[in-house]
Amino acid sequence: MGYGGRRAGGVLEDLLEKAGGCAVIDGGFATQLEKHGASINDPLWSALCLIKDPALIKLVHWEYLEAGADVLVTSSYQATIPGFLSRGLSIEEGESLLEKSVKLAVETRDRFWNNAKKVPENSYNRALVAASIGSYGAYLADGSEYSGYYGMDIDLAKLKDFHRRRLQVLVKAGADILAFETIPNKLEAQACAELLEEENVEIQSWICFSSMDGENAPSGESFEECLEILNKADRVSAVGINCAPPHFMESLICKFKKLTDKPIAVYPNSGEVWDGRAKRWLPSQCFGDDKFELYATRWRDLGAKLIGGCCRTTPSTIQAISKALKKGGKVENS
Ligand SMILES: C[S+](C)CC[C@H](N)C(=O)O
Ligand SMILES: N[C@@H](CCS)C(=O)O
Numbered sequence: 001m002g003y004g005g006r007r008a009g010g011v012l013e014d015l016l017e018k019a020g021g022c023a024v025i026d027g028g029f030a031t032q033l034e035k036h037g038a039s040i041n042d043p044l045w046s047a048l049c050l051i052k053d054p055a056l057i058k059l060v061h062w063e064y065l066e067a068g069a070d071v072l073v074t075s076s077y078q079a080t081i082p083g084f085l086s087r088g089l090s091i092e093e094g095e096s097l098l099e100k101s102v103k104l105a106v107e108t109r110d111r112f113w114n115n116a117k118k119v120p121e122n123s124y125n126r127a128l129v130a131a132s133i134g135s136y137g138a139y140l141a142d143g144s145e146y147s148g149y150y151g152m153d154i155d156l157a158k159l160k161d162f163h164r165r166r167l168q169v170l171v172k173a174g175a176d177i178l179a180f181e182t183i184p185n186k187l188e189a190q191a192c193a194e195l196l197e198e199e200n201v202e203i204q205s206w207i208c209f210s211s212m213d214g215e216n217a218p219s220g221e222s223f224e225e226c227l228e229i230l231n232k233a234d235r236v237s238a239v240g241i242n243c244a245p246p247h248f249m250e251s252l253i254c255k256f257k258k259l260t261d262k263p264i265a266v267y268p269n270s271g272e273v274w275d276g277r278a279k280r281w282l283p284s285q286c287f288g289d290d291k292f293e294l295y296a297t298r299w300r301d302l303g304a305k306l307i308g309g310c311c312r313t314t315p316s317t318i319q320a321i322s323k324a325l326k327k328g329g330k331v332e333n334s
């Protein structure tokens with residue numbers, strides 16, 4: 001594909017430097033769509049808004065930028081060609097919606113930054129657009145991004161085939177980085193890493209896992225095994241955890257620090273638990289914004305380089321995290 005320029009100090013490293021060593025990822029995207037009244041109880045989940053309400057997608061991106069996000073994660077988590085095909089769209093229409101997910105974020109980032117940079121000593125960085133690539137389990141829409149169980153028919157080749165075209169389109173659309181999210185097992189992590197190589201993807205990427213027990217991937221496979229594969233993958237620029245409960249983060253950051261030299265990203269959910277059958281969040285041990293504010297600096301001090309929120313977190317959560325991390329001086333904007 002030969003796109004984007006892979007180099008030792010890439011866009012992620014530039015951002016981390018500007019952000020003083022630790023950058024802020026945005027929060028729950030689907031959650032904020034729902035706060036605005038979007039109805040996404042659908043096999044496409046948040047990707048339904050690419051069809052029904054693109055203006056709302058821009059609004060949510062804007063709200064996260066205002067809250068202090070240094071990275072916007074796009075609306076493509078559950079946007080897939082097979083998903084769009086089952087909805088009666090053509091391949092071309094599906095690809096154009098994927099492209100749109102990147103364009104909406106890029107346009108919003110550019111508009112926001114054009115305003116922000118005019119304000120002297122503003123507290124913002126020019127945000128990166130991370131194209132979300134949800135796991136195969138997200139597409140299945142059966143909760144399997146939290147079990148890692150894809151059935152006996154799924155092998156490495158099938159997972160690569162599932163991910164290939166979306167990845168190509170998102171890269172070509174001009175994303176700054178790729179964000180593989182809520183990956184629940186080793187096989188899928190391997191498929192994503194090998195695909196980056198096969199497709200010669202030259203923009204940077206992170207691969208983040210969910211976790212149900214605070215120690216292992218949802219499949220039960222150890223992070224030792226999962227990271228052993230990713231450590232060998234030069235095109236994977238960062239690794240981490242997303243959409244797992246926030247109280248797992250401390251010990252998982254410590255574990256990841258021992259297992260990898262790659263930058264670590266953590267963007268937990270609120271602590272609520274997704275019921276994949278009933279398609280709703282069940283109350284559980286939760287962090288409010290005050291706790292995120294408190295723990296963000298701990299996670300940074302333990303070594304996390306990218307910190308944000310996932311499902312059930314909102315712009316106010318990201319504002320709390322950003323406030324905590326940016327306290328004590330903001331580096332110069334250029
Ligand atoms: C991150 S989960 C809450 C996303 C929704 C899920 N893949 C589903 O469609 O049921
Ligand atoms: N980027 C997605 C992740 C879901 S786990 C979202 O925030 O909706």
Ligand SMILES: [Zn+2]
Pocket residue numbers: 242243269310311
């Ligand atoms: Zn999530």
